[in-house]
Amino acid sequence: MSKIIKSLNTVPVDNEVKTINIRNLFENNNFKPMRQEDEQGDEQDQLPSKEELAKQIEEQLQEAEKRATQIIVDAEAHAKDIRELLQLERQQAEKQIEEAIVAGREQGYQEGFVKGQQDGEQTYMSLIDQAKTIISQSEFEFEKTIDSAEPVMIDLAVALTKRIIGKHLEDNPDNWSSLLKQVMLEVREHEHVKIYVHPDWYMQTTQQKEELEQLLSHTEKLYIYPDAGLMENGCVVETQYGRIDATLDRQLQELKTLLIEKWKEGPNERSGTH
DSSP states (O other), X not given: OOOSSOOOOOOOBTTBOOOOOOOOSSSSSTTOOOOOSSTTHHHHTTSOOHHHHHHHHHHHHHHHHHHHHHHHHHHHHHHHHHHHHHHHHHHHHHHHHHHHHHHHXXXXXXXXXXXXXXXXXXXXXXXXXXXXXXHHHHHHHHHHHHHHHHHHHXXXXXXXXXXXXXXXXXXXXXXXXXXXXXXXXXXTTOSOEEEEEOGGGXXXXXXXXXXXXXXXXXXXXXXXXXXXXXXXXXEEEEETTEEEEOOHHHXXXXXXXXXXXXXXXXXXXXHHHO
8 A cells, every 4th residue: 555645855956846745754653753853852752752642543444443343243134144144045946946846747647747847847948047046146146246245345435534533633633743743844945835734734733833843844934724624634835846735534535546557356256257
């Protein structure tokens, strides 16, 4: 899986504006503050400790794992119901075949052994064809149900992750501060830096403006703007070289797209083996 927030290329060519891809800021323990290796070491001491963040994130991941497990259990239960239905239909077809044989024999004794045998064989073959059709349709429905359940599980998993991350930010605003500081470290060599945040986070961001400015070694003044057009928990940083989209929803959407692509590869591989 590709990194959620990619590192950016900060080297301009002539006057052309370069788009800076975002580097994964959440790998190796989500929301873990990055440790500066320069003169900003004192600021890092004010961040939540690594152990505290790890403990909080571990609790949220355990909750997500429980819910994801329940989704899988429900899907397996549904698949089990389809298998049982398939087995029941097969048993009913076999029973009908046996009844047809008995009926054919009785009819043969009544109307003549030869005619009864021919009629019984025709009925037998007809029921055999019906049984094959039922089994084939049941197997098709089973595969269809399993395949259709996978994208639904992906949607649920992404939605669950989004809700957990959003609640994690609301319950502990320090995590939002950590996110901003990590982004500032990515652009600390740039001269002109602007931050656009969702209105819900504007006040929180402006309150730590001076702290963020101290992380920017070449920026004279940092500008912060509210942007109602951003998604909830949205954050975009703009420099003279391009924009960094640190919006959580955007990163989760990219993750969902990757998962859907991986899922699509599965059915293609299965169909190629038939």
